[in-house]
Amino acid sequence: MVAGLDHQGSITDIAGLLIALITLFTSPSSAPYRSISRSEFLSSLPRWRRWLSMLNWRPVVDLESDSERIANETEQIRKETEQLRKENARYTEINARLDALSSSFDTSSPPPPPTPGPSPT
Secondary structure, rough: OOOOHHHHHHHHHHHHHHHHHHHOOOOOOOOOOOOOHHHHHHHOOOHHHHHHHHOOOOOHHHHHHHHHHHHHHHHHHHHHHHHHHHHHHHHHHHHHHHHHHHHHHHHOOOOOOOOOOOOOO
């Protein structure tokens, strides 16, 4: 026996530590799933495995990711177009109000009297 350690206590401590580590690494909440791109996945592989994955390459995967990206971009463009239409309608309304105000101001008010200024001496 080592001085200052009792055999039973150290085994219990090690067992508790192992259980805590196993729980930590196997718990689904401790490592949330993160989607990675194909290039990130391939860069994490050894060189021989990357070469092997190139032999197993299927264009369907790339086409699916491209179609998903295009669908997302199309939706974003549709939202931006709708926002621009709303802003354009708002600006048209404001412009019409300004035109109405300026035309009513031009026809209904007499010209302002000249303001006396300093006389040249």
